[in-house]
Amino acid sequence: MKDxxxxxxxxxxxxxxxxxxxxxxxxxxxLADRYLPGSGMLQILVLGIYACFVGYxxxxxxxxxxxxxxxxxxxxxxxxxxxxxxxxxxxRI
Numbered sequence: 001m002k003d004x005x006x007x008x009x010x011x012x013x014x015x016x017x018x019x020x021x022x023x024x025x026x027x028x029x030x031l032a033d034r035y036l037p038g039s040g041m042l043q044i045l046v047l048g049i050y051a052c053f054v055g056y057x058x059x060x061x062x063x064x065x066x067x068x069x070x071x072x073x074x075x076x077x078x079x080x081x082x083x084x085x086x087x088x089x090x091x092r093i
Contacts (some may be wrong), residue, residue, distance in 0.1 A: 003059055010055040015048035031082065 021029055022044065028034045032043035057067040 003056065006059060007052045007055055011048045011052050014051035015044050018044045018047060031085075 018030070022033070022040050028037070028040070030040040030043050033040035054067075054071055057063055057071075
């Protein structure tokens with residue numbers, strides 16, 4: 001039961017923070033909104049579910065070390081791809 005409460009908080013915090021940033025920013029902050037205007041809510045939902053998945057894996061102490069390196073690797077790839085699209089001018093800001 002306690003794990004479910006943690007996952008609800010993780011989803012609420014991550015999705016709420018992304019929603020706040022999306023609504024208050026004058027520029028399209030989310031990649032989905034940059035390429036397909038109006039699809040940012042779907043990206044927020046997917047990222048909230050991903051946050052729950054990561055939180056669930058990290059709450060299990062036996063899997064923390066192996067999953068942490070995979071999470072950071074995926075995060076690094078996403079950031080590098082985002083920066084490259086920005087520098088190449090693909091992102092229409």
